[in-house]
Amino acid sequence: MSEDSFVPVANENDxxxxxxxxxxxxxxxxxxxxxxxxxxxxxxxxxxxxxSLSNGRLNEYIVICPCHGWxxxxxxxxxxxxxxxxxxxxxxxxxxxxxxxxxxxxx
Numbered sequence: 001m002s003e004d005s006f007v008p009v010a011n012e013n014d015x016x017x018x019x020x021x022x023x024x025x026x027x028x029x030x031x032x033x034x035x036x037x038x039x040x041x042x043x044x045x046x047x048x049x050x051x052s053l054s055n056g057r058l059n060e061y062i063v064i065c066p067c068h069g070w071x072x073x074x075x076x077x078x079x080x081x082x083x084x085x086x087x088x089x090x091x092x093x094x095x096x097x098x099x100x101x102x103x104x105x106x107x
């Protein structure tokens with residue numbers, strides 16, 4: 001098992017505090033959300049009906065699906081009503097003015 005590899009995704013200024021934006025990273029649809037100096041990455045599809053979370057809204061650390069109101073914590077991907085349902089999460093970092101996302105090896 002190798003270490004996660006970080007890939008550059010965007011300029012730091014492209015993602016403002018309190019906003020979220022969809023990126024295609026090596027064929028993966030990843031929603032990035034920024035809170036202060038931290039960027040969080042989660043899979044873009046709601047596990048309920050597959051709706052795009054990028055069309056939803058961000059309330060503090062919670063992204064709310066536009067289709068049926070399912071809500072997920074961007075810090076850990078957890079659905080707010082059941083610990084058994086989670087979104088794929090991606091480690092993110094800001095370095096030298098760029099946002100990087102870690103793409104773990106597929107298992």
